Amino acid sequence: MANTNYFFMKATTYLVFILALCGTSVLKAQSIASSQQLAVADHIFIDSANRQHSLREFKGKYVYLDIWASWCYPCRKEYPLLEAMAGKLDTTKIKVIGISLDKTSWRWKGALTGVGMKGTQWCVTDTLFEHQLQINSIPRFILIDPAGKVQVRDMTRPSNPATLKTLQNLTFKKS
Template identity: 40%
Template sequence: MTYSRNLTGLLLSTALLAAGPAAAQKKTPAARPKPAAPGYALQGEVAAPDGTKVYLNRQDDKTSYKDSTTVQGGHFAFRGRLVEPSWVAVQVPAAKRYAGFFLENRPVAVQLPADAKAPAVIKGSATQDEYASYDAQWRAITQKAGPIYEMLAKATPAGAKEATPEARKEADERFAALGTESKQVAEAYVQAHPNSLVAASVIQWRFVDFPDYDEASKLYKQLGPAAKASAPGRSVSKFMTTWDKTAIGTKPEFAQADATGKQVKLSDFRGKYVLVDFWASWCGPCRKENPNVVAMYSKYHGQGFEVVGVSLDAKKEPWLKAIETDGLAWTQLSDLQGWKNAVALQYGIAAVPQNFLVDPQGKVIAKNLRGEELQAKLAQLFAAK
């Protein structure tokens, strides 16, 4: 997954010439050409041979742009114009160098160090400077995840795929603590920069790309008009509007083809509790959760529990193979359009796995239930039957 930053000012036009002889002759002076709107002038430095390809990727709302140039004497350059400060990516595939940063309509310099582990140095972008304060805190949190993965690796018996249950539990608790810490950092940043396009981007990256509707909604309301009007601000707003389509109490409806081409509607399952499960064969967390859903389906299917899988696969063969391998006996739907799956777009699915649970009347009663949460919810529902 998406985005951009603060508005830049236009250059002032030059002062009008003082009235002189031309005024005395009462002639209308020739119209002056308007000064060209300022754009960005990106100068780059990288240790790569002459002729090495360099790419600049950016996006304005739904439109993606990709420009390219070549290295000459260890330098490269791009010129263009942005609607507003935007998140861009500079890539030098042959040299295995990458830099993501905020570009503005002004001279900006990017230096890609020879050491692949060293961060890129960005100068000239005030929006990037503003973002750097948040990025430093975010990086500090992500670095704390390394020791957790190392602990899991050491706690994985030889020949086993996973660590011991005790280690897994400890890791989950430590990851949850990091998640809370990262949420607090994002909240503090948005609250301190309500009029910033960067703040809107933080909401997009932290609570839309990894969906947390309640947090995204809460922080969006704290943004000022300029931040809300920016591309990332509009993206967050669109996410909330789409997400509301599956809010608790709503009655979502859709239709999509199964593997045989037969159109299946969600309303075909009225009278049953239905878990609408968005997943994909390439999604590790989805595949890891599948055994739990299989167990719940086996336990409660006879009592009126159904599952409808909506796959974000783009190819039929791996989709069908995953269904068979994981033993998914329930209805499976897909239009094989990947992230452009029509149902996923309709309901704002920006990450997988995701799900929502509807009751026999077709109303959403819960969202994103996995593991023990799904087990507990179904036990509660069917204990009353």
Template identity: 30%
Template sequence: MKSFKQLISLLLITHLGLCVHNAQAVVINDDAPNFTLNSLQDQQPITLAQFKGKVVYLDFWASWCHPCRQSFPFLAQLQQQYQQDGFEVVSVNLDNNPKLATDFLKQFPVNFTHLQGFDTGISEKYAIEAMPSAFFIDAKGRVRLIHKGFKASHKKFIKAVLEKLLAEN
């Protein structure tokens, strides 16, 4: 187990130096850019600041994204397992048609917050270059890690990062 923890630490340290994006940069250990977006479920405005005090996995996705189809059941499982510990998955859909997102969610019903992000400037604010793109945000509201893409082999890493951030809380 110790070697696994050392591997995670090494991956985190290595990743930290690679996570500065161009455009409007999101920088590791800086505050996550706040936003207000409408909920896909009921069109109510939701801000990122509402989740301060919780560890947030901010997930950008689209209905056409095959890895997103793989990630949603795993993210729902994490939400269920760690929500009582102060964890929230917040997804931002970037489809140009909200119906595509709602159809996707009928196929992959999950228990976390879904926001509509198309044509809101959020993808530029977070410099989204790949689908899915996720931002681990700690309880203080700082971006701690940026994760692009999703494969089944990423599950252990994502869970380990989540547990580390929850332990800091």
């Protein structure tokens, strides 16, 4: 009987400890999520002419972000599909933006011309953006809502036929 009580007390203590950790983790995740929403909209990117931009330029529109790098073969393989998909979207309601994680602008600019990338292409040269969105692999696709908040942090790729349908449904006017 004494062994059973000891085991029960020990198990209860561990359970309370685990629940406390989970509660703290959930609150921390919520706090990180709200700070990410601000950071994503305010983060500064550069274009190929070295002009600065932010996602605030597209407030009121959905933004489908393509996170890529010049050295990433799967990223470059997705690009033609991304370009074809972008041509089928209502650009008054959704914007497709490529964000390169290349650390040097010459690699990024070389990929832009080498692959013939069109549309809005920006580069981020620091790692803050990657850390805030917990980007640990690419290609990564992120959906930003019209308020500038991350709606889907790991969106499907352009090679997935469901992606086009999902994006078109977001911008379809409901009567």
